[in-house]
Amino acid sequence: MFDVLYCGDTSAKAAAAYLLGVLTKGGFSYQYLNSDEKFINAKNAPAKLLILSDYSAKNISENQRKKIFEWVKGGMSFWMIGGWDSFYGLNGEYKKDWAKLLPVIVKKNDDRVNSFLPYILNPIQLNHLILKNLPWEQAPNIGGFNSVKVKKG
Secondary structure, three states: OEEEEEEEOOOOOOOOHHHHHHHHHOOOOEEEEOOOOOOOOOOOOOEEEEEEEOOOHHHOOHHHHHHHHHHHHOOOEEEEOOOOOOOOOOOOOOOOHHHHHOOEEOOOOOOEEEEEEEEEOOOOOOOOOOOOOOOHHHOOEEEEEEOOEEOOO
């Protein structure tokens, strides 16, 4: 078993490079699947954390989706980072019951906000567990994001 199963973001040499570098620098063991690879068949949770980032729901079978929900219920952490194939995204692939796993309200239509000029990340709360040790002095610029709202509680 490894710490993180990271799925999506085109390839390890392109969009996924930054987060893979952060995981490596942090000493986490991980397995990476690019955006075109099918989700792994596994009987037990393959990781402590599953990251889906611009990863098509079409790569995950219905049985695998059910298994992911069981793993999360059993304590595995789940992050959906964003992209054309995240949240509602381009075609609403995750609009089913995936939203139950997320701490945000997913829109019922296209939620993508894109820009020709990059957005510069500027976190407002660096002491949050997820953000506090990330190398913000080297944070990547992003070309867009998914617009969601935080759920109450």
